[in-house]
Amino acid sequence: MSRIGYKVIELPAGVEVSQAGEVVTVKGPKGTLTRDIASDITMTVEGNEVKFTRPSDDYKMKALHGTTRANVNNMVEGVTKGFTKNLQLVGVGYRAQLQGKKLVLSVGYSHPVEFATPENLTVEVPDNTHINISGIGKQAVGDFAAEVRAVRSPEPYKGKGIRYVDEYVRRKEGKTGK
8 A cells, every 4th residue: 555645745846835725725835736635634834844645545545645746746746856758769760859839840741740738837959869858847848748659659660759868669570461
């Protein structure tokens, strides 16, 4: 059984956590994040520590306890360090470029695929086969990276597609001709 909900969140210097009803606000050097939390879970801020308690040991309460703590911890980590996802384009002629605020991908379709970058994220293209997506919201970074990856997911036969830099693509042998 997970006991993640009982772990105390240590607040780094310069980070403030406040709660107004069910809305938690975390302010830090990189920005401000807000999120709704479950009304049954109680959050207490004592000095530079944040603790969470649940009213009962019901299965749903245990799940909400750990999830709430993890979400607030990700908010604290986001406003101090930030989150980054790195994507890599593998394939002949596959390339990415940044045109103003638009990410333009050429990944083997008859047309280039364009993405408007969200305003709370930073998208960098260090070379035409790598994309770095960074921001303070873990969910926003992951969602946008998954959206870009879904344009051309890596295929198992040649390994072509858009993949995360640390992703392992399991390769298949393919047909044997006679």
